[in-house]
Amino acid sequence: MSDSTKxxxxxxxxxxxxxxxxxxxxxEDIVRRAExxxxxxxxxxxxxxxxxxxxxxxxxxxxxxxxxxxxxKDLSAEDMIKGHIxxxxxxxxxxxxISYIFFFELMCKExxxxxxFEKLKRIKERLAKMVKRGFERGEFxxxxxxxxxxxxxxxxxxxxxxxxxxxNRSLEExxxxxxxxxxxxxxxxxxx
Numbered sequence: 770m771s772d773s774t775k776x777x778x779x780x781x782x783x784x785x786x787x788x789x790x791x792x793x794x795x796x797e798d799i800v801r802r803a804e805x806x807x808x809x810x811x812x813x814x815x816x817x818x819x820x821x822x823x824x825x826x827x828x829x830x831x832x833x834x835x836x837x838x839x840x841x842k843d844l845s846a847e848d849m850i851k852g853h854i855x856x857x858x859x860x861x862x863x864x865x866x867i868s869y870i871f872f873f874e875l876m877c878k879e880x881x882x883x884x885x886f887e888k889l890k891r892i893k894e895r896l897a898k899m900v901k902r903g904f905e906r907g908e909f910x911x912x913x914x915x916x917x918x919x920x921x922x923x924x925x926x927x928x929x930x931x932x933x934x935x936x937n938r939s940l941e942e943x944x945x946x947x948x949x950x951x952x953x954x955x956x957x958x959x960x961x
Contacts, residue, residue, distance in 0.1 A: 775813045777803040779827075782820045787869040791821060791881075822884065828868065829888045832857055836895040846903025847955050850896070854925055854951065855944055861929055862940045869934065893918055909958035917958065924950055 781802035785794040796817055800810050814820050839853040861868040900917045903909040909917075928947050932938045938946075 774805065774809055777805060778810055778813060779820065779824060782817075783824050786821070786824075787865065791817070821881065825884060825888055828864075829891060831860060832892055833895060835860065836892070836899075840895065840898060846899050846906065846908050849899045849902070850921065850955065851948065851951050853899070854921075854947060857925070858929065858933070858943055858947060859940065862933060862943070865934070868929070889922075893922065896921060903958065909955075912958045917954075920954055921951070924954060 778799060782794070782799045785798050785802060789798070794817070796807060796810055799817070799820070800807050803809075814823070835856045836853050839849045839856070842849065842852075844852070896918050897914060900909070900914050900921075904912075904914065925947070928943060928950065932943050932946060
């Protein structure tokens with residue numbers, strides 16, 4: 770079997786999960802969409818749950834890579850935070866199928882909730898590094914690191930869920946709104 774077979778399974782699954790939901794999608798649906806046999810599916814995955822785990826890991830790795838690229842740059846913390854969030858939202862916009870799974874299926878389903886929060890922890894750690902850099906460099910003069918991380922993540926989550934997924938706004942509108950919101954949040958850290 771080839772990696773392209775595995776990719777076809779993952780691609781078909783993420784489309785079906787976003788259209789029908791995790792519980793309504795069967796392995797049969799996935800293999801039919803991928804035009805493969807069940808044997809091919811089970812060669813790569815033991816269960817439908819394993820597919821979700823793999824899709825989630827791929828999304829998280831993409832997000833962490835985006836964050837690591839921004840952390841490697843010698844920029845202000847504000848520019849790093851804004852830059853990685855913009856790149857993250859562009860990625861989510863372009864691949865709404867997997868983003869939908871991560872934000873809706875994993876967060877709302879009991880059997881995946883711990884997986885969701887385990888993955889979010891890794892993202893929070895990277896964001897905390899950016900915020901900490903802002904405090905260490907004196908860019909941010911007041912505030913609590915953990916509070917800033919949760920505030921930024923909460924804002925981005927609401928923007929993503931509300932504006933991108935539910936209201937289906939254009940990417941330009943989402944990015945403009947996000948820029949203004951982050952400006953407001955980060956301005957509060959620069960208290961005199």
